[in-house]
Amino acid sequence: MKLFALGHRTADPAPTETPTAAATAVSYLARYVNRDAVFAHSGPGPDFAPIGQLFYLDRGIKLREADGWVQLRLRYRSASGLAEGATAWLPEAWTSPCVPPGTLTCP
Template structure:
């Protein structure tokens, strides 16, 4: 009995996006304590909470020295996973794989 019939492909399908057009997301961590997470890129935007050393997120955008992060996990201060927040780029560092 063959549950999964073999399918023969003659060629791999073409990619839907070219590598140059692919969006690059970077994981970043907060490199200091008690950073005000803001609703927009600048100190005049309302604070939505605080982030602490080693809180992590995916970098979505950047503007005027600020980065927007989507939190990968619940933050140390209790901000929910998936929350988006802006903070100064200098207060974040890129996460690098071991050995790099």
């Protein structure tokens, strides 16, 4: 059984591209919940019916905003069981943008 190719190994080539500002910038569309056990609503405001709860680090894509509220489409099933792809409204202050690799990210 042959595991490795025999022969001369060249040095690893240097990277051909450097990260651009866009690649390292904060993504303001991908957001995570920065509090625990918050009610997600069906519309932009506390008068809209709650549809469930979201927990710290639940995450999604920001679809729109209105009056200090943001609508998120969940990227994964939430910790409380809201389905992947569900949309929910939260106060914008209860969410934070995802940041570049090396810190908290939103895959």
